[in-house]
Structures are given as C-alpha cells and as structure tokens.
Amino acid sequence: MLHLRIHPQNPQPRLIQQAVDRFRAGDVAVYPTDACYAIGCHIGDKTAMEKIGMIRRLPAQHQYAILCRDLSDIATYAKVDNSTYRLLKANTPSICTFILPATSEVPRRLLHPKKKTIGIRIPTNPICQALLEELNEPLLTSTLILPGQDMPFDDPYDIEMQLGKQIDVFIDGGVCSRGVTSIIDLSGDYPVVVREGMGNVSAFA
Numbered sequence: 001m002l003h004l005r006i007h008p009q010n011p012q013p014r015l016i017q018q019a020v021d022r023f024r025a026g027d028v029a030v031y032p033t034d035a036c037y038a039i040g041c042h043i044g045d046k047t048a049m050e051k052i053g054m055i056r057r058l059p060a061q062h063q064y065a066i067l068c069r070d071l072s073d074i075a076t077y078a079k080v081d082n083s084t085y086r087l088l089k090a091n092t093p094s095i096c097t098f099i100l101p102a103t104s105e106v107p108r109r110l111l112h113p114k115k116k117t118i119g120i121r122i123p124t125n126p127i128c129q130a131l132l133e134e135l136n137e138p139l140l141t142s143t144l145i146l147p148g149q150d151m152p153f154d155d156p157y158d159i160e161m162q163l164g165k166q167i168d169v170f171i172d173g174g175v176c177s178r179g180v181t182s183i184i185d186l187s188g189d190y191p192v193v194v195r196e197g198m199g200n201v202s203a204f205a
Helices: 013-024 045-054 071-077 084-092 126-135 156-161
Strands: 002-005 029-032 035-042 064-069 095-103 116-122 139-143 169-172 180-184 192-194
Touching: 002 013, 013 029, 013 035, 013 126, 013 169, 029 126, 035 045, 045 139, 071 084, 071 116, 126 139, 156 169
Parallel strands: 002 169, 029 169, 064 116, 095 180
Antiparallel strands: 029 035, 035 139, 064 139, 095 116, 180 192
C-alpha cells in the first residue's frame, strides 16, 4: 500500500499528482472528505469498483455516488431541469449527496438497478478538490464504513491497521470528522431527505 501524507489545507501538488496517477492506473484509494474518510476509484474501472464492493461487502442494489469538482459535470452524468439546477447551485459545494436521474453517460454498473439514479457529491474538502482538479473528471466514491460498523473511519491509524492490506493507496489527511453526509433524493417530483447527516438540509425539508 502506498501511504501519502497530504496537508489537509494546502495539498502538495507532487503528492496529488502521484495519487491521481494511481487512480488512473486502476488503484483503489482511501481519502479524506469534508465528512469522514471515503473509498474510491476511477469512474470507468469496473475491477476497482468490484474491489470496493468486496471490501465493503455491498449489496448488488447499492447506490453508488460520484465525486464531482463542481456543477459543470452535472449535465454529463445527471438529468437536471432548470429548477433543480438552481437549487443545486444555491446549495453546493456541501456535505450532501444528491440522488438524481442518470444520463446514458453513466456506466450501468453505477446505477441503482431499479431507479436508474446516481448519487452526486460536490465536496468542499481541499484534498478532494485538488484530486478532482488534477484528474479532470469525477471519482467513484463510497463512505468508508466496513461490515458490522455503525460509523465510518475517521482516524488514519485505524485505517492503516485494518485496511492496509486491502487497498492500494491511502491518502492521509489526518483525523477527519466522524459524521456522514446528508442524502437528498432529487429524482422525484419533490426533494426527499433520505438521511440527515452533517450537510444542511433545511433548503430541501
């Protein structure tokens, strides 16, 4: 496992480039977000996605999410009308995942099998933003919660001890918050707050 210690507020460009090269090569990485740590891979890598599913023991119907730099990626991966776009623009970046109808550009394996939706996050975390800026495309992402756990990982020592032999890259940004993102479903006629976490959901309640 490659262990990269990256400054949480001023990410070192050389280390960000190294991490992005590993994503492009098909590696699975753990990285910090504006909530807890997450596990992710290149959006187009099926093998890496399956590895994430095995590590987390995710069900076949799991709703995956993609991490986007800003709203410029929304039209490529999600169907958004004008009113929904205005709502997203006023409430991003944020500690929220938005469930939206997916476009045909989204690989079928990432979709909810029945609803044909995709989760989209636009993070505030400087490391996430630096990774997305260098990669110049979204990342597949999933909260780092292992089977039998109620809360996600927040401590680098625990991550290295428990996952060091299962993941390819650990992007260490120090201790994170132990909270999870809020989840808002915008795929229907009106917003539905699926989970209230760290993100402010008052605009969608």
